[in-house]
Amino acid sequence: MAPGAVTEAPAAGETSRRRPRSYEALTGYLFVGPAVVLFCVMGLYTVGYGFALSFATWNGFTPNWKWVGLDNYADLLWRSPVYAPRVRNAALNTLWVMISAPALTVAVSFPLAVLLNRVRRFQSVLRSVYFLPYVTSGVAVFFAWQYILQPDGAINALLGSVGLGSLQQPQGWLGNPSTALPTMIVVTVWGLVPVAMLLYLTGLQSIDRSVLEAAELDGAGWWRTNASVIWPLVRPITAVVTLLNLRESLQGFQTFLVMTNGGPGDHTNVLGLEAYRLAFLKQLAPTLGLASALGWILFAAALVLALINLRALRSRT
């Protein structure tokens, strides 16, 4: 075989390999292209539009915006005697949700996952049952919760029928300012537990059996194994669950909108709901800019939380 032929043959092969590769890349780009274009138009445009709006006043109808610089942010945070106190009250309620909801979700979902992991029969059925709140969550379910929590609802009826009438809420669980926010937190947790439980379950199933056997050989009982071996091993999952739930508690508001609309009075008003009110429930007042500014404040808070969480994850894992 001539040397030239030897050198030429691989070159021809490379070209033929390169061609499909570049062709594949082009195909890939073409597949991704529409999504990128859509993101640029629907995503970047709306984000940019919303950010610009946070520096203006507008009611959604008039042809022009009025630029006000940082006034919207100042009004919400401290300056306006009308908006700042409402935002402070909503921030306090949001803080309660942010502390309670993630903590309760972890407290419920981890033990639930541990128990589910031990069950040998009907595990998939039980997993589906516990996942049900996630797939059924939505406006209809929140309405159902409302009926359950009414003065003549199922919870009061149940309490009455088991001789715990003194615990009944004559005004309903959402009608009493002392029970409204805790009840909303419980409903929120009910919606958050399924995903958290699944994440924990995935974590538990990936733990090396030998680690657990070693703990067993060392004399660790069920409680000790869970507390000192499994719990530290699933800490990254706890961090993820906490972060997801913190974000949901900070920005989510649809449950509150449907079930209480911030009431009774203003006792369950949260920041997300306040932003929604400023945007859509102000009888066409030019407060869309304020709503947008509050949205960006929430975004900044979520970003800080994410960075803290990232830091915590890095140092622990």
Place this chain on the structure above:
Amino acid sequence: MRIPFSRNVRLAVVAAATALSLTTLAACGSSSDSGGDSSSLEMWTFKQSHVGALRAAAAEFKKQTGISVKVEAYTPDDAYTTKVQSAAKTGDLPDVLEVHSDGEDRVFGAAGIAADISGDFKGDWAARIQQPVQQSGLVTEQRFKDSQPETAKDHGIENGARYSVPLTVGTFGIVYANKKMLAEAGITEPPADWQEFLDALKATTAKNPTTGGLALGLKVQATGLTWVLQPLAFSQLGQQGYEALFGQDQSADFGSPNGIKVLSLYDQLTPYWMPGAQSLTIDEADQAFAQGKAAFDVGGTFTLAFLKQNGMNPEDVITFALPSLKDGAVPDRALGPLALTGLSVTATSEQPDNAKKWMEFLSTPKVAAKFAKDASDVPATELGADSATVLGPALSAMVESFKGTPQNTYDPNRGNEFRAPGYEQDDAGAILADLSPLKQQSVEQTAKKLRELNASFWAAAQ
């Protein structure tokens, strides 16, 4: 694993995906033509209870003119607003919009959504409308002046323009009572004054502790304030005293002895709210009343239609205006009628003349009377001597509550004249809810908070 697609198949898929996405984008950017052909109109409303009546009128209109009208409802109110907002952006507005009178119509006018129809609303058409609401939809000198600050919702309206014509009239503060429950408690006549009203509530709640109370959708924060406290304050203090509650003079505002007096009166209702009233929307409260969960329900003239929709027979209901105080400044207070909803022609309508023809058709006495019957609502058209027959006993009793003199009539239209610019009634309503029904604050604490809130609006306005 690679799936062995042929090059042609892959190319076809890519082309299809690209074409589909471009189609989507194109759909986002384009505006469809809502106008249809020249003999069909489109109308949107936010009142589900009006749909049937409007469609019946549309059928008659088509018979007479050959022009068809497609009526669509979008509820609740905030969804309707958002729908109009987005349709205005994409050029998909209908020809005619039903609007909340004297507010929303002007906002739409300022935004260029509603057309100025001042040149058309005259002669027979204008004369058919009830005199007290004839100026509804019109930009008067005062309204134009109020719109001048850049923060005004209707900044940009033109002096003398008309952005809507009234369709329905009514008022708030109408009490509905369940005849049967009242009879069981030994009550056969509607209460004549505030004290009798409280006595009636006491009797019905004594008879039925859980179902004998008063329903009101207090989840909507301003209802307690605007439907009960304000007409009550007017009756107790008279117009001047009532309006001063919202002013800057601390000797007459909510923190003053007058304010304390009014809040104490409102607090008298606390034992009688139906359980959980604070968690109910207006519709839910009306539904609860229709289901027999409350003996009384506070609403407006428009509530009757909703009760009927929910299976309540108007014959089983007694209606009366929220009673006044016998020893108050205005013991015989009337509730002023206001235009509740109006009709606007959109600025983008391709058939404005047909749209106006349809609006004028709706105002004719015969059509308005049929509309009143079908929708159980009070039309803006003057029905004359036949009014009582057309409206039926329940609606007629409500219309009776409109009849008063300028001195003794509580006019819910007034507000800008004495409240701080930017005043938010929901914020005041939330404070009031803490007094009654929530019992979280005393009368004095509530008075102090309302004073502070008013002061904050006045301060913000400066």
